[in-house]
Amino acid sequence: MKICEARVIVLTGPTSVGKTTTAFNLVDTLGASYLSTSELIKKSSTRTINSRRKLQDAGDKLDRETNHSWIAEEVRKQHQKNLDLSIIVDAPRVPAQIAAIEKLVQIPVCHIHLNARASTIRSRYSKRNRQIDLDLQISEIQAHITESWHDELSKIANLCVWVDGLSANEVSEKIEKYLQD
Numbered sequence: 694m695k696i697c698e699a700r701v702i703v704l705t706g707p708t709s710v711g712k713t714t715t716a717f718n719l720v721d722t723l724g725a726s727y728l729s730t731s732e733l734i735k736k737s738s739t740r741t742i743n744s745r746r747k748l749q750d751a752g753d754k755l756d757r758e759t760n761h762s763w764i765a766e767e768v769r770k771q772h773q774k775n776l777d778l779s780i781i782v783d784a785p786r787v788p789a790q791i792a793a794i795e796k797l798v799q800i801p802v803c804h805i806h807l808n809a810r811a812s813t814i815r816s817r818y819s820k821r822n823r824q825i826d827l828d829l830q831i832s833e834i835q836a837h838i839t840e841s842w843h844d845e846l847s848k849i850a851n852l853c854v855w856v857d858g859l860s861a862n863e864v865s866e867k868i869e870k871y872l873q874d
Contacts, residue, residue: 699800701768702872703782703791705846706807709818711856711864715807716783718865723872725779726771730786733767752786761789765797772800787842788849805868806850808843813857 702719704712713729720727730752735742738751755763764785771780785791795802809817847853852871856864 699772699777699779701772701780701782701794701798701800701802702868703794703802703804704784704807705786705791705804705843705850706784707809707814707840707843709814709821710807710809711817711861712784712807714861715864715868716781718861719781719868722865722869723779723781725781726775728764728767728771728780728782730764730782730784733764737763756787756789760793761787762793762797764790765793768794768798772798786840788845791846791849803852803872804846804850805871806843806847806853807856807864808847808853809856 702723702725704716706712716727719725731748734748734751734755737755740747740751742748742751759766764782768780768782772778782794785794791802791804852868854864854867859867
């Protein structure tokens with residue numbers, strides 16, 4: 694399924710809710726490009742980022758240095774390279790980053806917030822095997838300020854999807870249906 698016009702599809706949600714899996718599914722089904730905020734942070738940092746805390750702190754630094762526009766600038770660059778291609782952004786963490794994307798990018802922006810019960814998040818996190826999260830409890834990740842914005846992000850999203858009990862494909866299908874309407 695290819696959506697008829699290029700747009701930016703922004704995925705937000707708590708750690709372990711399924712944003713990256715959903716993003717890759719959407720890239721495949723929509724023929725879109727993929728932009729990882731984590732990878733952007735790592736590329737822009739002069740230090741090695743080998744832990745979630747360092748990643749979060751480096752993202753906070755970029756926000757301060759760019760007034761939250763670092764993601765939007767990269768989205769604009771990607772869009773200029775291919776005007777017909779949608780871009781899946783995985784995953785801004787604060788509302789000001791979304792606002793910067795909406796302000797700086799000249800194509801439609803669709804903000805989708807994924808959410809789940811705490812028990813689902815804990816279960817998914819316990820099954821993750823990401824080097825960056827080794828030796829961290831989910832409660833330690835959730836204690837960071839960027840993880841406190843999820844209620845606000847859900848309020849400003851175009852679509853909120855509760856993923857409890859849904860497969861990754863079912864989550865992606867809900868989003869695809871919304872994008873077609």
